[in-house]
Amino acid sequence: MTKALESLALGMVALAVASCATTPQSPTQSPTVNVTGNWVGDWVCDNPANGSGVAMLKLAQSDAQVTGSVHVTGAAVNRTTESFRGVVSGDQFILREWNDLNGSFAVAGDRMTGRFTGVLCSGKLAMAREPWTGKVETSSLATVSATVEALDLPTRMITLRGPTGDLTTFQVDERVKNLPQVSVGDIVTVAYYQSWATQLNKPGQSGGTAVMTRTAPAGQMPAGFTARQTNVQATVTAVDASKPSVTFRGPKGNLKEVNVSQDPRVLGQLKVGETYDVTYTEALAVAVEKAPKP
Numbered sequence: 001m002t003k004a005l006e007s008l009a010l011g012m013v014a015l016a017v018a019s020c021a022t023t024p025q026s027p028t029q030s031p032t033v034n035v036t037g038n039w040v041g042d043w044v045c046d047n048p049a050n051g052s053g054v055a056m057l058k059l060a061q062s063d064a065q066v067t068g069s070v071h072v073t074g075a076a077v078n079r080t081t082e083s084f085r086g087v088v089s090g091d092q093f094i095l096r097e098w099n100d101l102n103g104s105f106a107v108a109g110d111r112m113t114g115r116f117t118g119v120l121c122s123g124k125l126a127m128a129r130e131p132w133t134g135k136v137e138t139s140s141l142a143t144v145s146a147t148v149e150a151l152d153l154p155t156r157m158i159t160l161r162g163p164t165g166d167l168t169t170f171q172v173d174e175r176v177k178n179l180p181q182v183s184v185g186d187i188v189t190v191a192y193y194q195s196w197a198t199q200l201n202k203p204g205q206s207g208g209t210a211v212m213t214r215t216a217p218a219g220q221m222p223a224g225f226t227a228r229q230t231n232v233q234a235t236v237t238a239v240d241a242s243k244p245s246v247t248f249r250g251p252k253g254n255l256k257e258v259n260v261s262q263d264p265r266v267l268g269q270l271k272v273g274e275t276y277d278v279t280y281t282e283a284l285a286v287a288v289e290k291a292p293k294p
Contacts, residue, residue: 027064027087027088027089027090027094028089028090029089029090030064030090030242031061031063031064031088031089031090031241031242032090032091032239032241033088033090033091033093033107033108033241033267033268034061034088034241034244034264034265034267034268035059035061035066035088035093035107035112035129036059036060036061036244036263036264036265037058037059037110037129037130037132037264037265037268038056038057038058038059038129038130039055039056039057039058039059039112039127039128039129039130040054040055040056040057040127040128040130041054041055041112041125041126041127041128042054042055042125042126042127043055043072043116043123043124043125044123044124045121045122045123046121046122046123046124047121050121050123051074051075051121052074052123053072053073053074053075054072054073054074055070055071055072055073055125055127056070056071056072056073057069057070057071057084057127058070059084059086061088061241061244061264063242064087064088064089064242065085065086065087066084066085066086066087066088066093067083067084067085068084069081069082069083069084070084088107088241091106091107091108092104092105092106092107093105093107093112093114095116102116102117103115103116103117103125105125105127107268109268109269109271110128110129110130110131110265110268110269111126111127111128111129112125112126112127112128112129113125113126113127129265129268130265131265131268131269132263132265132266132268132269141191141192141193141286142191142192142193143189143190143191143192144160144162144168144189144190144192145187145188145189145190145291146160146161146162146163146168146187146188146190147160147161147185147186147187147188148160148182148183148184148185148186148187148188149161149167149184150169150184151179151182151183151184153179153180155171156171156172156173156174156179157169157170157171157172158170158172158179158182158190158285158288160188160190166254166255167252167254168254170190170192170284170285171284171285172284172285172288173284173285173286175286176285176286176287176288178288178289179288181290182288182290186290186291187290187291188288188289188290188291189287189288189289189291190285190287190288190289191285191286191287192284192285192286193284193285193286230279231277231278231279232250232251232277232278233251233275233276233277233278234248234249234250234251234256234275234276234278235248235249235273235274235275235276236248236249236270236271236272236273236274236275236276237249237255237272238257238272239267239270239271239272241264241267243259243261244259244260244261244264244267245257245258245259245260245261246258246260246266246267246270248276248278
């Protein structure tokens with residue numbers, strides 16, 4: 001029996017071993033899920049006499065390709081391999097690079113299920129991912145050219161209408177001295193820092209608006225600034241596992257795409273069409289220049 005279990009373990013560990021000569025397969029569909037994270041679950045042969053046990057995977061996904069490590073245990077098995085490779089196609093995590101073990105596993109949020117075939121048996125694998133907690137924070141410098149739709153000089157808030165009609169509101173840093181020369185209707189180019197901290201609260205929690213002062217890491221925001229932090233109910237309109245990112249529609253209809261590459265596990269908990277209480281910090285504009293007249 002011990003020898004049989006060792007043979008099964010070798011088959012299961014093929015989930016994590018790729019030959020140096022193996023080229024990662026290409027997906028047939030663009031990824032709609034991201035499997036990054038720590039997974040744990042049960043594997044069991046169709047014939048219970050052939051064995052069962054626990055599998056633990058640590059995965060990292062880049063576009064459709066997946067790398068990571070796996071730890072397989074059973075009655076007489078305790079083996080770890082660090083060179084795991086696979087691919088995501090649509091909502092399927094696929095392992096078909098090796099002759100001695102095949103598997104295609106459906107991913108739904110933080111659950112993964114499917115069948116495997118190995119050197120000793122065929123069976124089922126069911127796993128759960130360690131849930132995401134906390135918040136996603138991003139910060140980057142960008143520029144946009146658009147028409148000034150509204151301008152509030154006392155609060156230094158400027159609203160721009162883009163070429164497709166979308167509205168974006170910025171807070172303008174006090175070091176921008178030419179803001180009083182800008183008028184509604186002007187076409188301007190704005191350089192701004194996107195500062196987005198997404199905390200997915202439980203629906204129904206109280207919302208509100210607060211002014212927040214913080215210091216950002218060097219090379220991102222200016223040394224210190226004041227920004228408006230708001231809690232709103234936002235609806236998920238798109239989830240892109242290949243970037244990875246999630247797009248929210250706010251209560252005024254504005255869209256915001258948030259990059260979640262720092263922790264793609266959040267994608268497992270978001271569904272298009274669902275509404276969440278989201279906390280965000282409005283962008284800080286650091287330059288406003290009128291576009292030259294034609």
